[in-house]
Amino acid sequence: MTVLEKSGTDIRFISKVKESQDSKYEYSDSELNEIGTEYCTHGDKVYAEPIPKVFRDCNGVFMYDSEGTPYLDLEMWFASCNLGYKNKRIRDAVVDQIDTLPQISSHFLYDYKVLLSEKIAKANIKRFGEKGRVHFNVGGSQATEDALKLVRNYTHKNRVFSFFGGFHGRTLGASCLTAGYRYRKPFGHFADEAHFVPYPYCFRCPYGKKCDSCNYYCVQQLRREFEDNCAGLYDHSSKDCAFGAFFVEPVQGSGGYIVPPKGYFKELKKVLDDFGVLFVADEIQMGFYRTGKLWSIEHFDVKPDVITFGKSLTNGLNPLAGMWAREEIINPEVWPNGRTHSTFCNNPVGMRAGYEVMKTFEEHDFETEVANKGKYFLDGLKTLERKHKRIGTVDGLGLALRIECVTEDGYTPDPGLLHKIMEESLKGDLTYRGKKCGIILNKGSHYNNSITLVPAVTISYDEIDMAIELIDQLFTRVS
Numbered sequence: 001m002t003v004l005e006k007s008g009t010d011i012r013f014i015s016k017v018k019e020s021q022d023s024k025y026e027y028s029d030s031e032l033n034e035i036g037t038e039y040c041t042h043g044d045k046v047y048a049e050p051i052p053k054v055f056r057d058c059n060g061v062f063m064y065d066s067e068g069t070p071y072l073d074l075e076m077w078f079a080s081c082n083l084g085y086k087n088k089r090i091r092d093a094v095v096d097q098i099d100t101l102p103q104i105s106s107h108f109l110y111d112y113k114v115l116l117s118e119k120i121a122k123a124n125i126k127r128f129g130e131k132g133r134v135h136f137n138v139g140g141s142q143a144t145e146d147a148l149k150l151v152r153n154y155t156h157k158n159r160v161f162s163f164f165g166g167f168h169g170r171t172l173g174a175s176c177l178t179a180g181y182r183y184r185k186p187f188g189h190f191a192d193e194a195h196f197v198p199y200p201y202c203f204r205c206p207y208g209k210k211c212d213s214c215n216y217y218c219v220q221q222l223r224r225e226f227e228d229n230c231a232g233l234y235d236h237s238s239k240d241c242a243f244g245a246f247f248v249e250p251v252q253g254s255g256g257y258i259v260p261p262k263g264y265f266k267e268l269k270k271v272l273d274d275f276g277v278l279f280v281a282d283e284i285q286m287g288f289y290r291t292g293k294l295w296s297i298e299h300f301d302v303k304p305d306v307i308t309f310g311k312s313l314t315n316g317l318n319p320l321a322g323m324w325a326r327e328e329i330i331n332p333e334v335w336p337n338g339r340t341h342s343t344f345c346n347n348p349v350g351m352r353a354g355y356e357v358m359k360t361f362e363e364h365d366f367e368t369e370v371a372n373k374g375k376y377f378l379d380g381l382k383t384l385e386r387k388h389k390r391i392g393t394v395d396g397l398g399l400a401l402r403i404e405c406v407t408e409d410g411y412t413p414d415p416g417l418l419h420k421i422m423e424e425s426l427k428g429d430l431t432y433r434g435k436k437c438g439i440i441l442n443k444g445s446h447y448n449n450s451i452t453l454v455p456a457v458t459i460s461y462d463e464i465d466m467a468i469e470l471i472d473q474l475f476t477r478v479s
Helices: 029-039 088-100 111-128 140-155 172-177 217-227 264-274 296-300 348-363 366-387 415-425 461-478
Strands: 002-007 010-015 055-059 062-065 070-073 132-137 159-163 195-197 243-248 278-282 306-309 321-326 391-397 400-405 430-432 435-440 442-444 450-453
Touching: 070 461, 088 348, 111 132, 111 321, 111 348, 132 140, 140 172, 140 243, 140 278, 140 306, 140 321, 217 264, 243 264, 264 278, 264 296, 366 391, 366 400, 366 461, 400 415, 415 435, 415 450, 415 461, 430 461, 435 461
Parallel strands: 070 435, 159 195, 159 243, 243 278, 278 306
Antiparallel strands: 002 010, 055 062, 062 070, 132 321, 306 321, 391 400, 400 450, 430 435, 442 450
């Protein structure tokens, strides 16, 4: 079996005697796929691959297939494992919780729910100067649902804004905020569908403007809609707005890891404040130091009214998500018992994992580390952009990075090229330092042509070098 090990700052392959798949695993890959084809729904699969890849092990930033071939993972379970697979500190905490108090009803109180809430609330006091409270649920979509209820409860408004290219979940309420029609069309009419606004996607500006000279034209267009008495957004006679909130991904995730101009959200927040609209920051994918800050909205000098979070809160070891909101929006007099609830929303295993994740972030300078690693990674991608004309642009913030696949003209989106790259990446026949390996990539974007890179924030510089070399091999192979 071939595995990768780290020695100091160096990565080296270690060759071991290959074990027979039949003797190690009860079922072969083909048998698992055959059983899955007959008995598993396909509705919960993200990508429609005819024969899904089977993996058997993971560690750090690598996944291993049935042959023991290592795959450098630049997806990390869609940003759910920011601290790497099999993180010993978090794993040990979870085992201790299972041995101590693994189950308890939400009727009762226990230590780690309180302590995790305190950590998140105090972190936001430090960052935004705002007292607030934390409310938990079991997944990102549920956190979005809870935030929608919170907004309606506080503002008594059903309508909200969201961005084209945004993704906030697949439950019915969250689907109303998710721009892609393909997520909604099988399920009928959505009466409360969001009012969608163009995201500041400057490489492909929907208004045909240039970022350095447009004076935030897209924000001014939204302001004009508010100021137009016939546009239906605002009643100027009563000073009453039809909308309760704007749900924002500060860096778009499924939209393709698009980073907006530095001052964009400050300008947008001015408009929202002028017309009484709450600012909800969706940090489900970009939170927990993905971009080099605890919350990605911190990069843009804006104070949110509500934050939703999930995914890497437990480093993928247990479903847990939630929301934080300012005190006046979520205090018990405004948001009393039973406003929204899930049986497993305060589960102790998730709370313990989340507490350990937050402690880990407090004890290390991830802000500096992720910023430096992100710059190093992006510099490597820019080298590839200069080398391969089928790379239209690369960009990123911290370790949220993207590569746009384009045709020979250097601009036209090429989803076919992306599909070929994704296929080749999982064959396990790339090479690094003379040994066989693979790479796991994510994809997204408005035009289905972008590779989105989601490495663990613990990735080493040597592993980043490996990523650049393997991506170089992929573009050379398919171009």
